[in-house]
Amino acid sequence: MATAEASSNMKKVQVRRYKPEENADTNYLNAESGLRSWLLTKDHKRIGILYLIATTFFFFFGGLLALGIRMELWTPAATFIEADTYNQLFTLHGVIMIFLFLVPAVPAILGNFFLPMQIGAKDVAFPKLNLASWYIYMIGAIGTIFVIFAGGIDTGWTFYMPYSSTTGGAVTFMSFGVFILGFSSILTGINFITTIHKMRAPGITWGKLPLFCWSLYATSIIQILATPVLAITLALVGMERLLGIGIFDPALGGDPVLFQHFFWFYSHPAVYIMIVPGFGVVSEIVSTFSKKTIFGYWAIAMSSLAIAFISFLVWGHHMFVSGQASLANMVFSFLTFLVGIPTGIKMFNWLATMHKGSISLKTPMLYILGFFFLFTVGGLTGIALATIAIDIHLHDTYYVVAHFHFVMVGGMVMAYLGGLYYWWPKMSGRMYNETLGKISALLVFLGFNVTFLPQFVMGAQGMPRRYFNYIDQFQGFHQVSTIGAFILGIGFAMVFYNLVKSLFNGEKASANPWNSRALEWQVASPAPPHNFDHIPVLIHGPYDYHKPMADFQLGLAQTNGHEPEMGTHIEADKEVEMKD
Amino acid sequence: MANKTSTHAHPKHLYHHFIDSEQQFSAAKMGMWIFLGTEILMFGGLFAAYIIYRAWYPELFTMASHELNTIWGAVNTVVLIGSSLTVAMAIKSAQLNQKRNIAINLGITIALACVFMVIKYFEYTHKFHLGIYPGEFYTFDGIEHPKANIFFSLYYLMTGLHGIHVTIGIGLMSWLLWRSLKGDYDSEYYTPVEITGLYWHLVDIIWIFLFPLFYLID
Amino acid sequence: MEALRNFFLPPAKTAVAEQYDTLFWFVHISSLVVTIGIVVAIIYFIIKYRRKSENDVTPVITHNNKLEVTWSVIPLIITLVLFGWGFQTYIDMTKAPTDAYEVNVTAQKWLWRFQYKSGASTTNELHVPAGRPVKLIMQSQDVIHSFFVPDFRIKQDVIPGRYTEAWFQAREPGESIVFCTEYCGTDHSNMLAKVIVHEPEEFAQWLEDNSGAATKPTDLAPADWGEQLVQQNACATCHSTDGTELTGPTWQGTFGSEEQLADGSTVTVDENYIRESILNPNAKIVQGYGQVMPSYQGQLNDEQINAIIEYIKTLK
The missing domain is CATH 1.10.760.10 (Cytochrome c-like domain)
Incomplete structure (x- = not known):
């Protein structure tokens, strides 16, 4: 059964098969109980759940703000709130969705939970730091929410100078809130990179690393390199307001366009912090639900790194009309096109994975199909916007709004929900209701398109973003969009209902309901307290569906002081060859 | 990484999720290196602002630099380099299992770091006395340049952020000192000393960039 | 076709705007073709390769170099074409002819002020002659604003402490709306203006009538x-x-x-x-x-x- 590959760095180890236990008595959820055991936990899975609870709350909060925005835009003049309130709504919507939901969602929830399991580790490299980053996140998040009561903030999530240094409200407070959130993100990045480098189980070579881990690896690189720059930029915004340091404020001799360079140097890569982990989820789900080896493993893995790298060189495409030199515009436009190529490559690889597969249209896969369409539209309109000339007319219009919602919601949120459904059995030990899952997936897809497709047209017609009043000709588009937003809202509420309901009366999940080959499915559901009581050994890649399941359940025969617990099925020792 | 089982007994400092001490040590070290990378990027933002303004107003930087006291700047440079040396000696002592020397070297490092901060304090108060405050509070009229306030904003921001790092370093080192006095570190386990040392070298290196960039412009 | 065009884009009132529209349609129609291709492929795959039983066996296809190179290189070529074309059009859109008529534009919260060579000045109404290039030299009094005329496909941020420029050449007399597209506070969405394009003689007359706006017209109380x-x-x-x-x-x-x-x-x-x-x-x-x-x-x-x-x- 061992690979016959002859190579100098192959060596033999004694392994046994550790079949996942069904209906195990202890799991990570019931191993300890009480609020204290949660708030002081160092278990990456529990920390993932803590993040899940927090981000879900902020997601729905940000969503309600979005509904407020859409309701206000039902009529061209004031509908139910004033202009200043509206400006605060879209600012908070942006800040909350980006910093409190999109950035942490996939890495901090799904990544925290599954990264160590996918590489056969018992935890991340620094569990205390992991818990600390959740607390830092909560402090930053509470600070951000507190801004509402401290006078609000109306700068837009981009904090453009000199508006942000002159307007009233709690801008200083907010900039320090986001500064703190940045550190949470940095610490998670450090933890993940170290974990991937140092904690992989025997046999998990770089070539057998699941693509979800590759995507988190690329994301973490961006996080650790870009976030410090955001942190210092926002600290400077705070200083600008407190001390009038004058670096960005033209009234004191500074340069406001310099702020935009600083800001986008982080915030463009941040787009990829949000979307790249989503790519990882897509790779996992497409392969599992097509029951087929992933097509172009290295192309997908390396394109994530390529995206991470190029993402640092394209920030200027947010500034095509800011008055920066034509030459700079040319270079940034060129590099922006380049970042489209690895993204396109991923798309084709996923489609090729489905080709000749055995496709099962369960809820997670429906989300991924939705992702394919929405992300294609989002990506291609990105190509349109990368074309400098086209961007001139479309910049800061609803076309851009629609574009980034297609990428962020259509891409990232669809992948996130797909991932949440996919891994839900492992996280909760329960199966969700498939029918309800499918209906809500369709509703989300429908609602999303009704909301944002009209915005492309409106934007091309010239409707600027961040407008409280608008000219009458756009009213029809706005009303369709508002109706869509409510459909979308109902869809998300149904997702929430379905998952929460499964906790109470969902069918008990088996260890591996999707017959996946990935390592996280080779343990009990819900996951055991320390993931593995043995040291797992991998002899095949995580997408080798042509190999028998038993091959994916191997572990070192000799345990490191931990004897396998009672009830674990152990087959006779075998000897396998594996790469060191 | 494979098959490193039961070669060591399970020592007290080893966390359950690591296979052995070696894995734990190399993970901690790598984590610190990555963190230092983020620190460089964070200071990098300020260095970028510095470079841009210096390119725009080279004459301002030459003029304003004369207001800074080169001698005290140089003394501080020597003090920090000295402390980097003593922290390296603390690590060496740990490797050689000289438990008492760990504490002594850490003590000297803390003292040097405090000397640095005291000198910095006198430099700042002297400037405040002249009316050289950051940004809009700037009232000094000894420099004939409309953007002199921005030079000093950068000066205070960069040396201030560096000062915060020195202060954090003093805190970390005091904690190490306390634990080394308890005898927690030896040649088997000295990871915290090693990675704090790495951090301290970074703080030192940043100063080595700050010193010529502000004090030695001509 | 005309109706479809008007559905997506405002009328093109300058030659540059038409140049813009050609590029716009090229990008969007080719994107549409790609999107349809992907959707058709997905639908075909999920019908054809739908799971028949849990024991389905799938072929092992790890990669295919020829195919992968193809789908990397073709998009690369297309995007390079787009890049060149886009940059060329961008230059045409932003580089004003040297003989352009200059108007100074000042933006502030929340209005636009236009000053003409003759001494005339207007607020929230930009008067220009048809058939002649007009160059706007723009500056902001407070925060960043952005000058956007959808009919001309021009947009340029207006920044405090430095000048930025935009230009256009309207073909026909008429009116076009101006939006502020850089968020600037409470009345950002009310910071609108109009470009009023006159026949050249009419414009000359208008300038003459309005140059003396600083003194009271005799026929008014x-x-x-x-x-x-x-x-x-x-x-x-x-x-x-x-x-x-x-x-x-x-x-x-x-x-x-x-x-x-x-x-x-x-x-x-x-x-x-x-x-x-x-x-x-x-x-x-x-x-x-x-x-x-x-x-x-x-x-x-x-x-x-x-x-x-x-x-x-x-x-x-």
Whole structure:
């Protein structure tokens, strides 16, 4: 059964098969109980759940703000709130969705939970730091929410100078809130990179690393390199307001366009912090639900790194009309096109994975199909916007709004929900209701398109973003969009209902309901307290569906002081060859 | 990484999720290196602002630099380099299992770091006395340049952020000192000393960039 | 086809705008083809390869170099074409001809002011001749704004402390809307203006008529001229004349009334107070309002201020 590959760095180890236990008595959820055991936990899975609870709350909060925005835009003049309130709504919507939901969602929830399991580790490299980053996140998040009561903030999530240094409200407070959130993100990045480098189980070579881990690896690189720059930029915004340091404020001799360079140097890569982990989820789900080896493993893995790298060189495409030199515009436009190529490559690889597969249209896969369409539209309109000339007319219009919602919601949120459904059995030990899952997936897809497709047209017609009043000709588009937003809202509420309901009366999940080959499915559901009581050994890649399941359940025969617990099925020792 | 089982007994400092001490040590070290990378990027933002303004107003930087006291700047440079040396000696002592020397070297490092901060304090108060405050509070009229306030904003921001790092370093080192006095570190386990040392070298290196960039412009 | 075009894009009123539209349609139609291709592939796959049983066996296809190179290189070539084409069009859109007629544009919260060579100045109305390139030299008084005319496909940020430029050449007489597209606060969405394109002779006449706007036209009563000035200077953006609450206090019935100031003292609204409020708006602010009004020092002369005061007196 061992690979016959002859190579100098192959060596033999004694392994046994550790079949996942069904209906195990202890799991990570019931191993300890009480609020204290949660708030002081160092278990990456529990920390993932803590993040899940927090981000879900902020997601729905940000969503309600979005509904407020859409309701206000039902009529061209004031509908139910004033202009200043509206400006605060879209600012908070942006800040909350980006910093409190999109950035942490996939890495901090799904990544925290599954990264160590996918590489056969018992935890991340620094569990205390992991818990600390959740607390830092909560402090930053509470600070951000507190801004509402401290006078609000109306700068837009981009904090453009000199508006942000002159307007009233709690801008200083907010900039320090986001500064703190940045550190949470940095610490998670450090933890993940170290974990991937140092904690992989025997046999998990770089070539057998699941693509979800590759995507988190690329994301973490961006996080650790870009976030410090955001942190210092926002600290400077705070200083600008407190001390009038004058670096960005033209009234004191500074340069406001310099702020935009600083800001986008982080915030463009941040787009990829949000979307790249989503790519990882897509790779996992497409392969599992097509029951087929992933097509172009290295192309997908390396394109994530390529995206991470190029993402640092394209920030200027947010500034095509800011008055920066034509030459700079040319270079940034060129590099922006380049970042489209690895993204396109991923798309084709996923489609090729489905080709000749055995496709099962369960809820997670429906989300991924939705992702394919929405992300294609989002990506291609990105190509349109990368074309400098086209961007001139479309910049800061609803076309851009629609574009980034297609990428962020259509891409990232669809992948996130797909991932949440996919891994839900492992996280909760329960199966969700498939029918309800499918209906809500369709509703989300429908609602999303009704909301944002009209915005492309409106934007091309010239409707600027961040407008409280608008000219009458756009009213029809706005009303369709508002109706869509409510459909979308109902869809998300149904997702929430379905998952929460499964906790109470969902069918008990088996260890591996999707017959996946990935390592996280080779343990009990819900996951055991320390993931593995043995040291797992991998002899095949995580997408080798042509190999028998038993091959994916191997572990070192000799345990490191931990004897396998009672009830674990152990087959006779075998000897396998594996790469060191 | 494979098959490193039961070669060591399970020592007290080893966390359950690591296979052995070696894995734990190399993970901690790598984590610190990555963190230092983020620190460089964070200071990098300020260095970028510095470079841009210096390119725009080279004459301002030459003029304003004369207001800074080169001698005290140089003394501080020597003090920090000295402390980097003593922290390296603390690590060496740990490797050689000289438990008492760990504490002594850490003590000297803390003292040097405090000397640095005291000198910095006198430099700042002297400037405040002249009316050289950051940004809009700037009232000094000894420099004939409309953007002199921005030079000093950068000066205070960069040396201030560096000062915060020195202060954090003093805190970390005091904690190490306390634990080394308890005898927690030896040649088997000295990871915290090693990675704090790495951090301290970074703080030192940043100063080595700050010193010529502000004090030695001509 | 025409209807479809009008559905997606505003009318193209300059030659550059038409050049823009060609590129716009090329990108979007090719994107549409790609999207349809992907959707068809997905639908075909999920029908054809739908899971028949849990024991389905799938082929092992790890990669295919030829295919992967193909789908990397073809998009690369397409995007390079787009890049070149886009950059060329961008240069045409932003590089003004040297013989362009220049207008100075000043943006401030929340209005646009246009100053012409002849000395004429207008607020929220840009008058230009048809068939001649017009170059805008723009600057902001406060925060960043952005000058956007959808009909001309031009957009340029307007920044405090430096000049930026935009240009266009309208073909036909007519009107086009101007939006501010860089978020600038409360009345960002009301910061609109109009470009009014005249026949060249008509424009020359307009310039002549308006160059002397600083002195009272003989055929107008002072209050009527005041009303005109109020309109030209867009005072009504913030001050209503019918009691509606806007950014600034309403003018209805304000003359002669007592107002509570932000510092707690009171003031009687008389000629001196109005004059001071126009020239030095932040000196005495009525309670409940912000320091947002720009000074009109140097933009309105005494005669004009008097006319405005006369007009305010009529608003009982």
